[in-house]
Amino acid sequence: MSSLRHLRQCHPAGIAISHYHTSSRALSKQSYKVLVLGGGSGGIAMSARLKRMVGAENVAVVEPSEMHYYQPIWTLVGAGAKTLASSGRSTSSIMPSGVKWVKSKVEEINPETNTVRTDDGSEISYEYLIVALGLQLHFEKIKGLPEGFGHPKIGSNYSVETVDKTWKALQDFKEGNAVFTFPNTPVKCAGAPQKIMYLSDAFLRKFSAPKTGKRAKANVIYNTSLPVLFGIKKYADTLWDIVKTRDLQVNLRHNLIEVRADKQEAVFENLDKPGETKVFEYEMLHVTPPMGPSLVIKGGPLADEVGWLDVNKETLQHNKYPNVFGIGDCTNLPTAKTGAAVAAQSAILGRTISRILKNQIPDKKYDGYTSCPLVTSYNTVVLAEFDYNAQPLETFPINQAKERRLMYYMKADVMPHLYWHGLLRGLWGGPGPYRKLMHLGMK
Incomplete structure (x- = not known):
């Protein structure tokens, strides 16, 4: 503790x-x-x-x-899929x-x-x-946290002290609700709260029999404060298809306000009806904390x-x-x-x-480029890339809204290498120059 x-x-x-x-x-x-x-x-x-x-x-x-x-x-x-030590x-x-x-x-x-x-x-x-x-990170803005992490069944991928607790809760899952949250604040890596949902679903499917195993006994629930699943429609359409195909429950405008870890209960407020709350019992809970x-x-x-x-x-x-x-x-x-x-x-x-x-006027403009590799299983990723206008700004000349194995290996193996040996050495400034090559100068 x-x-x-x-x-x-x-x-x-x-x-x-x-x-x-x-x-x-x-x-x-x-x-x-x-x-x-x-x-x-x-x-x-x-x-x-x-x-x-x-x-x-x-x-x-x-x-x-x-x-x-x-x-x-x-x-x-x-x-x-990776060890904490490797990070x-x-x-x-x-x-x-x-x-x-x-x-x-x-x-x-x-x-x-x-x-x-x-x-x-x-x-x-x-x-x-x-x-x-x-x-x-503001775990303390959720009643019952951070002390609730002293109990099993609860974790968060947003802290070095709690990320392994997520993996332990997933391994120990038997049956019931697996609940994943997104807070009512800006967050870093806004796709991460749902990535762990897709991975947890994949884990329960992979390591259990289809009809008698853990997935058949699980309700996988994503409670997000947002009014959308993902902010860019092109990628959101793909994610909604995944949600429906894999029988995942998504509740929009639901914000986590309290964790009763001793009872394995999570309390959510309905943001469209202020003051109205709903209690979810959980066998596993992944918390994305409020941030500021x-x-x-x-x-x-x-x-x-x-x-x-x-x-x-x-x-x-x-x-x-x-x-x-x-x-x-x-x-x-x-x-x-x-x-x-x-x-x-x-x-x-x-x-x-x-x-x-050099007393010169800046001549390059940041267009808001950002990327979110949406991990949808242990070997697939939807690679979302977009700009200030919430328009796709994709590096590869293919439809990146499709789940692809290649993008998973980029996320798991290529991007960490670019981070340690490129970005941190001031040698990697994003894929902008390569995007033009990939698209024959058209982007």
Whole structure:
């Protein structure tokens, strides 16, 4: 239970657990040309790119966590297809060589004075600031959590401390309701809450007899706060067909508000009828927690009215402070919060900053590209790719709304390699250039 208390704390995207450095964190150098806040995917990618632009000695990254996790693979970890150990590497091993790693937590950002204060009282000044602080997980906003994770039958693929609990609950499933949730907030990787539903269904079918096994005794239920199954119609149509074919129950506009783990009950509010609730008994429960802006940004001078980092959606430059930039889940960019989006943003932001360093006007625009590999079984994926206008922006010259084995292997094996050896080294900026080749220059 002591480890579960950490779930009340919130961690940046791409980072799972904070183990604070015990030695002195006094800085020999208090000023940097480029200061990067956050050592998740966006922060590391940008520090690698800026190292090549201004020199490693002029770049610093503020990040308290000793471990860095490739979180997109946790969908497969929760379903037993990958191990948790395979998703993590030490922060020291992925930090660009020569770049200063400040093992502290950001406490306050002061853009008027170009300074950042850390939790050990240090003040760091900068010429240019890149904010990559991710978002916050809020399990505590659901009554009965996070303490409910101390009971069996409940897990979440969104935390390093609970993803293995998902796999344990799936393995231990006997009969009854398998319930999967989507909260009434923005989330990172918005397809993940239903991916684990499809995988759980596939697991129960694969490892049990068709008529007498576990799947025949299971009610697989997806309760989502959204009014749709998926936001892009082309892919939603395919997913609805899968739902009907596999006898999966989808309840729209149902938001999880309480977990009674001792009774194995989950309470949902009907968002179309406020105050009306329904109790679901469960044999397995997967919780996607409410999420929100980084508390360091929210309410501060860099935030929009909701609390997200306020940046230009095309250049990723802050709308008020021209020497401040943002990337990834912490921003108010009107696109899905995914690792693929970070990759595409990193290429645009790198170009934006390189132009500004030369006193030139940014000439490349981010089109909102993001991707969501919708895992529908242990060997198939629907590869959704789209832009700001919620229009498909597909890399391959085939119909990506179809379930394909090739896309599963891309998700499970190719994408992790691109992440560790491409994105984090500042060498992978998304599939944009390859899309044009694939489509003979037509996209």
